Amino acid sequence: xxxxxxxxxxxxxxxxxxxxxxxxxxxxxxxxxxxxxxxxxxxxxxxxxxxxxxxxxxxxxxxxxxxxxxxxxxxxxxxxxxxxxxxxxxxxxxxxxxxxxxxxxxxxxxxxxxxxxxxxxxxxxxxxxxxxxxxxxxxxxxxxxxxxxxxxxxxxxxxxxxxxxxxxxxxxxxxxxxxxxxxxxxxxxxxxxxxxxxxxxxxxxxxxxxxxxxxxxxxxxxxxxxxxxxxxxxxxxxxxxxxxxxxxxxxxxxxxxxxxxxxxxxxxxxxxxxxxxxxxxxxxxxxx
Amino acid sequence: xxxxxxxxxxxxxxxxxxxxxxxxxxxxxxxxxxxxxxxxxxxxxxxxxxxxxxxxxxxxxxxxxxxxxxxxxxxxxxxxxxxxxxxxxxxxxxxxxxxxxxxxxxxxxxxxxxxxxxxxxxxxxxxxxxxxxxxxxxxxxxxxxxxxxxxxxxxxxxxxxxxxxxxxxxxxxxxxxxxxxxxxxxxxxxxxxxxxxxxxxxxxxxxxxxxxxxxxxxxxxxxxxxxxxxxxxxxxxxxxxxxxxxxxxxxxx
Ligand SMILES: Nc1ncnc2c1ncn2[C@@H]1O[C@H](COP(=O)(O)OP(=O)(O)OP(=O)(O)O)[C@@H](O)[C@H]1O
Ligand SMILES: [Mg+2]
Numbered sequence: 318x319x320x321x322x323x324x325x326x327x328x329x330x331x332x333x334x335x336x337x338x339x340x341x342x343x344x345x346x347x348x349x350x351x352x353x354x355x356x357x358x359x360x361x362x363x364x365x366x367x368x369x370x371x372x373x374x375x376x377x378x379x380x381x382x383x384x385x386x387x388x389x390x391x392x393x394x395x396x397x398x399x400x401x402x403x404x405x406x407x408x409x410x411x412x413x414x415x416x417x418x419x420x421x422x423x424x425x426x427x428x429x430x431x432x433x434x435x436x437x438x439x440x441x442x443x444x445x446x447x448x449x450x451x452x453x454x455x456x457x458x459x460x461x462x463x464x465x466x467x468x469x470x471x472x473x474x475x476x477x478x479x480x481x482x483x484x485x486x487x488x489x490x491x492x493x494x495x496x497x498x499x500x501x502x503x504x505x506x507x508x509x510x511x512x513x514x515x516x517x518x519x520x521x522x523x524x525x526x527x528x529x530x531x532x533x534x535x536x537x538x539x540x541x542x543x544x545x546x547x548x549x550x551x552x553x554x555x556x557x558x559x560x561x562x563x564x565x566x567x568x569x570x571x572x573x574x575x576x577x578x579x580x581x582x583x584x585x586x587x588x589x590x591x592x593x594x595x596x597x598x599x600x601x602x603x604x605x
Numbered sequence: 606x607x608x609x610x611x612x613x614x615x616x617x618x619x620x621x622x623x624x625x626x627x628x629x630x631x632x633x634x635x636x637x638x639x640x641x642x643x644x645x646x647x648x649x650x651x652x653x654x655x656x657x658x659x660x661x662x663x664x665x666x667x668x669x670x671x672x673x674x675x676x677x678x679x680x681x682x683x684x685x686x687x688x689x690x691x692x693x694x695x696x697x698x699x700x701x702x703x704x705x706x707x708x709x710x711x712x713x714x715x716x717x718x719x720x721x722x723x724x725x726x727x728x729x730x731x732x733x734x735x736x737x738x739x740x741x742x743x744x745x746x747x748x749x750x751x752x753x754x755x756x757x758x759x760x761x762x763x764x765x766x767x768x769x770x771x772x773x774x775x776x777x778x779x780x781x782x783x784x785x786x787x788x789x790x791x792x793x794x795x796x797x798x799x800x801x802x803x804x805x806x807x808x809x810x811x812x813x814x815x816x817x818x819x820x821x822x823x824x825x826x827x828x829x830x831x832x833x834x835x836x837x838x839x840x841x842x843x844x845x846x847x848x849x850x851x852x853x854x855x856x857x858x
Contacts, residue, residue: 487702491764494658495715495771496692505714506704 354585361582364575370583374541381576383583385543386563389458390587392546393533393559394523396462397469401522404466405473406508406515412474413481414503426478433471437531440468444536457556458544461537465529469522476521480514481507513599520595527587530561539566560584608635611775611805612657617671619652619829621664626652628829629671634822636774639797639806641816641837644826645852650809653826654777656680657807658694659687675775692719695773699780701760703752703767708735708744711752711763715771730770738766739796758789765796769804776800778808782815794819813853817841825849 364381372382408425416422444464454460484507492502508515538556541563545551558566560580568577612634619627626649634640642650652661659680661667673680680690692715703711712731721727731748735741740762744755752763761781768776778797782790797806797819810816816823817837824834825846833840833849844850 485702487698487700488704490660490663490696490698491702491704491767492714492718493663494660494691494696494698495718495767496688496690497714497718498688501718510705 357578357581357585360575361578361580364579365582369576369579373543381567381571381573381579383541383560383563383580385541386558386560386580387583388546389537389544389555389557390527390559392552392555393458393462393465393537394526396459397465397526398519398522400463400466401469401473402515402519405470405518406477408470409474409477409481410503410508413478414499414507429471429474432467433475437468437529440464441532441535443467444532449536455556456536456538457554458537459553459555461533461559464532464536465526468529468532469525472522472525473515473518476514476518477511480511480517483514484510516598517595520591520598524588524591527559527584527591528561530565533559533562534565537562539570541566560587608633608638610634611636611676612807613672613674613677614653615672615674617653617656617669617673619649619656619661620666620668622666626829627656630831632824632831632834634805634807636805637801637803638821639801639808639819641820641823642807642809642826643811643813643816643823643852644832646811648826649829650826651779654696654779654807654809657775657777658691658696660691660696662687692771693773694775694777695768695771696777697761697765697768697779697781700784701757701764703755703760703763705751705753707749708752708755708763709748712766712770714767719771731766734766734770735763737769737800738762739792739799740766756789758785758792761785761789761793762796765793769800773804775805775807778806780809780811783811790815813841825852827852 368380369382370387371384372380373385374380374382412422412425416425441464444460444467448454448460448463449456452460454463488506488510489502492506493499497505538558539562540557542557544555544557546555560583564577564580564584567573567580610633614630614632617627617630618625630653642653644650655661656669656673657675657680661669669681675690675694679685704714706714709731712734713727716727716730721730732741732745735744740759743759744763747754752760755763761784765776765781782793785793794815797808800806801821808816808820820837822835823837823840825832825840825844825848827848833844833846835845840849841853844853850856
């Protein structure tokens with residue numbers, strides 16, 4: 318085949334302009350990120366003391382403190398993952414391994430896809446109506462976690478399905494060839510080989526949970542007081558703000574912007590931490 | 606000594622959707638011997654092998670008619686316990702496919718599947734199976750290491766050990782040496798000759814020397830038909846069918 322020759326001068330100019338534009342957008346993206354991080358840290362770091370991190374807000378002394386919100390955030394992450402994992406992984410296993418009807422799987426996958434695109438305010442409404450009111454959970458972290466579990470369900474289902482599909486056929490045949498039943502094959506060979514995808518899904522879900530404000534404001538409450546996490550009763554009844562909600566509370570209700578920026582700084586670090594965990598977990602699991 | 610038949614196909618037809626892959630296969634496979642399937646690519650060797658342990662059940666469009674019996678019992682009869690069947694009829698695949706677990710867990714997978722949990726018993730089975738597959742000496746110090754860290758030839762022998770660990774009666778091997786180097790291949794060929802004492806072995810091979818070296822009986826397939834099936838010596842020295850002769854003398858395929 319003869320090599321094609323382009324009319325070069327115009328091409329060259331076009332390429333140069335295109336390159337410049339691409340470079341500009343890349344620079345803008347990176348610059349924006351750096352600017353935000355720097356600004357938040359600049360405003361937030363000074364207020365970030367050990368006392369701020371390790372105590373609750375004290376109205377008497379007039380000091381802010383976010384320890385309860387840190388606990389609430391961790392609790393919501395863990396609880397919502399505990400709820401969504403079995404549901405999401407189960408649904409994904411059913412859809413990719415068992416479901417016979419193509420139309421049914423296509424419909425469910427479409428529904429999950431749609432669910433992922435719904436504004437979180439609508440989840441908040443559903444949470445309020447279904448969990449807080451109908452099920453009588455009131456504004457609790459439990460109700461918030463249940464709502465977030467529904468919200469992150471598509472993420473987990475998708476991630477699990479994708480990694481189930483990448484499990485080599487040879488593993489499946491190897492297990493079946495030894496007389497393993499379908500479920501045993503899935504449990505002992507297929508699921509362990511897709512752990513990295515599932516973990517990635519969990520981390521994405523945790524990211525959404527950390528970032529979510531609207532849902533939790535309406536379903537989990539705004540309190541910044543310490544909750545009781547030591548008894549089942551306490552866990553069920555705990556109600557309060559996670560870090561993002563605390564940010565809102567400090568900025569909007571207390572008009573304490575120094576504290577708000579400090580919370581934002583903590584959130585930034587948490588986000589970075591989660592992303593690091595994601596890439597680290599991915600690397601370790603792929604090697605193992 | 607008359608051969609004792611362990612597997613018997615009669616008028617077996619196999620279809621992938623509308624395409625027929627096996628036509629009227631009729632053959633008796635003797636116990637405790639090595640039977641080789643040869644033939645050009647796409648002639649249905651693998652398909653036939655995989656009908657024997659019902660691996661083709663995984664393909665939704667696959668359909669079997671005619672009869673295929675194991676110890677006189679129809680493999681495709683309704684109500685046959687496929688997992689029990691696959692336990693008795695083991696399979697080794699073309700590409701080594703150890704699970705991403707330790708060597709020990711790979712070999713113990715089958716016994717555990719079938720309910721052996723006792724540690725001492727498992728240890729014994731694992732050692733026996735690895736010895737039987739002539740790989741014990743090479744892996745005895747790394748039983749806890751991932752099976753994926755072994756060489757291809759070692760992996761394949763671990764896969765053979767894994768198949769032997771459930772104590773099958775029949776071992777199906779689909780081009781089990783085609784992905785291996787000559788030394789590993791020779792080791793596995795020796796192994797097959799030894800295993801013949803205790804197992805019935807059916808192997809697919811593209812390598813006619815290999816079939817001639819280690820099999821007792823050879824079946825020649827062409828376009829889904831079983832053209833000739835007889836003692837290996839006879840098939841290679843005086844084939845009855847012109848097409849067999851053309852194939853073994855390398856005139857086609
Ligand atoms: N999953 C499948 N779906 C549809 N057709 C198939 C499938 N597997 C095999 N076939 C067809 O069935 C015929 C026999 O295939 P088979 O794999 O049994 O051949 P083979 O003798 O093992 O060939 P090779 O020596 O290349 O492994 C071929 O025409 C092939 O295209
Ligand atoms: Mg084949």
